[in-house]
Amino acid sequence: MKMLIAVFNEYNLKDVLEDLFKNNIEGITVNKVIGKGSYGLKEADNNFTDLFAKVKIEIVVSNENFLELAKECVRANCHDLGRGAGKMWWIPVLGVERIRTGERDEDALTTQVDKKIPNVQTILTTHTDTPCS
Numbered sequence: 001m002k003m004l005i006a007v008f009n010e011y012n013l014k015d016v017l018e019d020l021f022k023n024n025i026e027g028i029t030v031n032k033v034i035g036k037g038s039y040g041l042k043e044a045d046n047n048f049t050d051l052f053a054k055v056k057i058e059i060v061v062s063n064e065n066f067l068e069l070a071k072e073c074v075r076a077n078c079h080d081l082g083r084g085a086g087k088m089w090w091i092p093v094l095g096v097e098r099i100r101t102g103e104r105d106e107d108a109l110t111t112q113v114d115k116k117i118p119n120v121q122t123i124l125t126t127h128t129d130t131p132c133s
Contacts, residue, residue, distance in 0.1 A: 001060060001092070002091065003058060003061075003090060003091050004059045004067060004088060004089075005057070005088065008055065009055075012086075013055050016057070016074055016077045017030075019076065019077055020059070020073045025059060025061065025073070027059065028059050032053065032054075032055055032056075033054050034051040035051055035054060037083065037084060057074075063106075096109060
């Protein structure tokens with residue numbers, strides 16, 4: 001399992017998310033962040049530069065295939081030849097547990113469609129009209 005972390009311009013977020021969902025990659029955390037890239041905090045004239053608003057997404061994927069798909073979704077929607085397009089990096093994940101169900105690792109990363117969750121009772125209720133006082 002791997003975690004992909006990407007920082008890029010906020011105006012690309014909608015397209016990245018749409019592309020990820022089309023490729024069945026879910027479970028995405030999005031944060032607004034500020035930062036400055038590799039050009040340093042001082043420019044050539046020795047004045048401090050501003051920190052720029054960006055978004056940071058974090059995605060945990062189960063295997064290398066999904067990691068490559070996720071990286072391509074970010075790359076395809078954020079590629080810009082100018083400065084400040086962003087960066088992405090990935091790190092190994094030692095374990096994942098879905099708190100609600102106790103599922104672990106790859107099972108915890110799958111969608112809940114067609115899964116029956118054990119020990120969860122379905123309670124059917126009906127609405128009954130009662131007279132007002």
